[in-house]
Amino acid sequence: MTEYKFITIWIIDAPIEKVWSEIINYPNWPTWWKYVERVIPIQDYHRFIWKTPLYYKIAFDTKLIRVQPPIVLELVAKGNVDGVGLWELESIEKGTLVRYTWKVKTTKAWMDILAIFIRPLMESNHNTIMEEGGKALAHLLGANLLSAQL
Template sequence: MARFEFVTDWHFEAPIEAVFDALTDSLRWPEWWPGLVDVEQREPGDEGGIGRVQRFVWKSHLGYYLSFDIRITRVCEPCLIEGVADGDVAGIGRWRLCEESGGTRVHYLWQVRTVRPWMSLLAGVARPLVVWNHHAMMRGGQKGLARHLGGAKAQPADEMESVPSRGRW
């Protein structure tokens, strides 16, 4: 199994509440996030979203598809959304939001391991392409979210980085 840890930072000239609302409304992400083919509600969760399960299907820039469920484990409105992934990849995703510089800073952590054998093989021989693909997908998400927020200006996503796996996390 290949392990990946990705860190992405976005900044939008938009109120934190608007950004938080867009991120928690993931059933609508395919409307603005290129590469996200489908999001399907599996379980509704409680009033705050805890326990909600949704299936995400992504088509990568490299042509392969990823399908995984995300179960929401923590929500602190309007600054934190955390979930556990299970499917083609398994691990955690965490959105942290804070008000900054007249807008909203979004920090995303995605710590996953591949589950399917072909993905582990691909990651082993083509890791730089997998990393490039992730960042390209995130840049598309940033641009799409900026449009979705009514044309909110977004800082260039050049802060995106991948962090080499550190074994356990």
């Protein structure tokens, strides 16, 4: 399995409570985040199906393991990727700083076989998805995405 660690930081000029309310409402993500195709509730977890800029889909199930409103949302993922996602929000003078850390291993054979060749594409793919997510979230909130570090 190939390991990836991504850290995304958004600064959105909106109050932390408004940002939190949309991040925690992940079943609604497909309505505003174009790369989230579906979020399906299944018992005590959710199945995410993402479409990507590279024209493949990725699916994984997530289960919340830590929720501390409005500052921390942590989940484990199992599926085409296995790992941990951590949303951390911080109220700052300009609005809200959002940090998302995504530490995963791929489980699809083709991703592992081609990893040495496609790693930069996979990283760019992830960054495109996250940049669009930051812009879309800010737009949804009637706010501005002041900064996106990918």
